[in-house]
Amino acid sequence: MRIIKIISLAFAVCQLSAVEAQAQRLSVSKTTIDVGRTGYQQPVTATFELRNKGLRRLVIESVKPDCGCTAVDYPKEVGIGDKFTIKMTYDARQLGHFQKMAAIKSNGSKEPVYLTMKGIVLAELIDYSGTYPLTIGDLLLDKNELEYDDVNKGDHPVQEIHILNNSMEEMTPNLMHLPPYLTAIVTPERLAPGKPGTISITLNSEKLRGYGLNQTSVFLAHQLGDKVSQKNEIGVSAVLLPDLTDYDNVSKALAPQLQMSTTELNFSDFVGRSKKTEDITIQNTGKTILKITSLQMFTRGLKVTLGKSTLEPGQSTVLKVTGTASELAKVRTRPRILMITNDPDHAKVIITIKNK
Secondary structure, eight states: OHHHHHHHHHHHHHHHHHHHHHHOOEEESOSEEEEEEEETTOOEEEEEEEEEOSSSOEEEEEEEESSTTEEEEOOSEEOTTOEEEEEEEEOOOSOEEEEEEEEEEETTOSSOEEEEEEEEEESSOOOOTTTOOEEETTEEESOSEEEEEEEOTTOOOEEEEEEEEOSSSOBOOEEESOOTTEEEEEESSSBOTTOEEEEEEEEOGGGOSSSEEEEEEEEEESSTTOOOOGGGEEEEEEEEOOOOTTOOHHHHHTSOOEEESOSEEEOSOOTTOSEEEEEEEEEEOSSSOEEEEEEEESSSSEEEEESOSEEOTTOEEEEEEEEEHHHHTTOSSOOEEEEEESOTTOSEEEEEEEOO
């Protein structure tokens, strides 16, 4: 009899645990969203991402905001394992900081689940979309690609990224994972809410790995210790030219001379194909041997095949360029091919690729 009671008690405990586990089915990725700044009577929306982790359909009975100034949009039912969103929109009819809440009542949790949106309503909202068209989290910036072209050994060119703190908290922006040939200075070091700043990035050409194209990625962080991800990635490319300063007017007359059938290719239309190949004829019309010492791509999605890298006077060869449609559609920067030669007048040649 005692054994039966123990088994019954254990069974009841298991049933209770199963019920409790079944009850906790509503998962919210982020319960509080800071929407930043908005203008007076310019409604602003926070979009919350949720998921039904239960074993039955999720039924949302209601999503009630704490005041009539906030509207909500939500689905009534959600399938097993499905992701969904709930939107809260504040009418912004009162100046200053705001914090609005909404309570979710559903069969996914015993108690209501609360969502919070906060921000600030300004009398006059400045539109930074033209000056700072890019965003990394709450940082606005004017560029996310740095290009150092035509760099000679010993040069120290500087690129600037202009940023703006679009949050309501102070930031200490910094660039992470800088290679040895890059140094960065952020001015000011601490960026107050709504204030602009500048990141100056200097290229130390003596530390570049070699002639031609050098590429890397750095990462813009809001605060020290932020994580690295593709979302805060900034691409950097530098083209270091070979040293051809020894050529004088006499030796230039005897130098190799590069001639190309074209330096522009059109890969905007693949006509239903996944790949496309174009040919470029390269000829040496000079007096001495032409050497093509480097062929590099600025982006993925391209493949090159060169018939010969060394051409005697009068000789020619073919450069085949193959583009992949799916890969070229994803690239953020302009697709290009870099060619480095010993022609003093064409030490660097850029082949541009039209992909849009």
